[in-house]
Amino acid sequence: xxxxxxxxxxxxLQEDLDRLRDxxxxxxxxxxxxPGQAAIGNYSAGTGLHNTTRTAQTAIGTxxxxxxxxxQNVITALRDTNTNTRDADDxxxxxxxxxxxSRFAT
Numbered sequence: 001x002x003x004x005x006x007x008x009x010x011x012x013l014q015e016d017l018d019r020l021r022d023x024x025x026x027x028x029x030x031x032x033x034x035p036g037q038a039a040i041g042n043y044s045a046g047t048g049l050h051n052t053t054r055t056a057q058t059a060i061g062t063x064x065x066x067x068x069x070x071x072q073n074v075i076t077a078l079r080d081t082n083t084n085t086r087d088a089d090d091x092x093x094x095x096x097x098x099x100x101x102s103r104f105a106t
Contacts, residue, residue, distance in 0.1 A: 003086045010078040017071050026064045029057055 034057040040046040 001085050003082055006078060006082045010075050010082065013071070013075050013078070017068065017075065020071075021068060026061045026068075029064065030061045 034053045035050070037047065037050045040050045040053075
């Protein structure tokens with residue numbers, strides 16, 4: 001396993017995730033994604049449409065938040081995998097060195 005490449009991938013993904021978070025899409029959707037009741041009209045169909053768009057706005061914001069959380073979990077898993085395999089590789093190399101000297105370690 002190329003530990004440096006895996007670290008680079010995780011770092012690039014983190015940069016991408018940070019850009020997504022910094023763009024504040026979830027907040028923009030929640031703040032501006034729903035026309036107010038006055039803009040739609042104060043009648044039964046307008047009230048229904050307002051409620052529908054508010055529900056959709058909330059669902060989209062929640063879905064986007066879940067996506068960001070899942071994205072962070074992938075990055076964390078990559079970093080944990082890299083750390084664990086690097087530690088295992090180091091332990092294996094140390095064991096080989098202890099048994100036969102550095103001529104067995106690569």
